[in-house]
Amino acid sequence: MRVHYDNIVFSLQKAGGISTYWSELITRLLRDEIDVSFDEFNHQNIVRSSFTIKADDITFSNNRTLLFERFKAMPLKNQNVPFVFHSSYHRITNNPNASQVTTVHDFVHEKFYKGIRRGLHLMQKKKVLKAADYVITVSENTKKDLLQFHPSIPEDRIKVIYNGVSTDFYPLTEQDKQYLPETGSRPYLLYIGSREHYKNFEFTIRLLRECPDFDLYIVGSPLLKKEINQLVQNIQGRWKHFNHITNFRLNQLYNMAFALIYPSNYEGFGIPLLEAMKAGTPFLALRNSSIPEVAGDAGVLVEAAEVGLFKDALNYISDNSATLKEKGFAQADKFSWENCYQQTLSVYKELSL
Known part of the structure; x- marks a missing residue:
């Protein structure tokens, strides 16, 4: 099983829930020595700086192209065998060897924003949902919102996988x-x-x-x-x-x-x-x-x-x-990043059969 991760979220935010989610998945993929490669822009992300990825496994892009690249399909020309592609934030690949996974965290833009910001976000999300072989939602409520805003998506393509919580948080003496x-x-x-x-x-x-x-x-x-x-x-x-x-x-x-x-x-x-x-x-x-x-x-x-x-x-x-x-x-105790990772890995394995 080969996996390719698009780490664009680390350049879109300096910290935040999606960065935490993405880093928890990455650190476990590296721990388990999964065959995984990465695309990444320069960043000032706090969470990303807490772990190391081997330079040979990362393809770097210029930050000056970030505004445009985030809306373009990634060619990933070096991926010439079947692989699973998962973007940290609503990007797709047009590589025909890819099985695509996307995670939908919320519907904030649909519910609370107007104008160009909302329009661009909805366009991007619609494109990634159409391309996805599986859509992961982080809660049942987000799944409900997904089906409300995109009723054409077959429900059997949606997996609810809860976020976890880091062991960095515990009671002090x-x-x-x-x-x-x-x-x-x-x-x-x-x-x-x-x-x-x-x-x-x-x-x-x-x-x-x-x-x-x-x-x-x-x-x-x-x-x-x-x-x-x-x-x-x-x-x-x-x-x-x-x-x-x-x-x-x-x-x-x-x-x-x-x-x-x-x-x-x-x-x-x-x-x-x-x-x-x-x-x-x-x-x-x-x-x-x-x-x-x-x-x-x-x-x-x-x-x-x-x-x-x-x-x-x-x-x-x-x-x-x-x-x-x-x-x-x-x-x-009902939530853990390890459970989140194992369930996500199961999605990858199913697509790799």
Whole structure:
């Protein structure tokens, strides 16, 4: 079985859930010495820098062509025997020897965006779905969305394979917690990831304004000037921002947080929920999309992005933190990157028969 991976996602983002997903698959392919080769652009991706691929196994492309190459079919002329092609982000190959796999993580663009950005994304996704021999979705909810937006895709071509959670996340001992940097005596809520409009970051700031006993710790890309102004105007002196941090540092932040706040209107999966559960940290999130699949009966799911409902959720966490912690451990144990990898490998093997 020969496999070719398109690593374009590492150049499209510096960090994120798809980068994590892709790196977890790659490291296991390398571990198991699968016959795999790669295409890659230059990148500044944090996750990619954590492992090494032999230079002989990578074909590098110039970053100046990234904007155009991401929409073009890859010829892969050196692949002259049957192989499985899997792109990290919606690319296809026109090599006739390829069996093609694509992973659909969500339908954010279809649901929340307009204009050229939406149009280009939909065009690209439609092309890759048409070419795919198998489509992997990361949750049952994403599969449901896939069939809603692309009803012509045969259901037997769709495989639901859940994401996993890294072993980098675990409860720290009380002794470890005494020596953590940049943590004060005040409790804080931890916000992780994108701050696009559907993620409800502005709502999070409003909630913190009404909860003066809590600070807000933000992990993600550099803050925009508009976001900094909102933070200063509403919760001045009660927020900190962290960018380009390791999983080791992120685990520390999870461990010391009162709770993870995850008020997103839509998720294809929701890896931070699992990371919080593995670290023993309660979470509060909106009950929508794939979140109930990931959350199970752990954490607190809120019906709407309303300050009063989220304040009630914080009070519930305060009164039930030990129970939520144990439920989180049990729920997180249902997901693993090893399971994700083995199920994905089974797809490759089926196409290689």
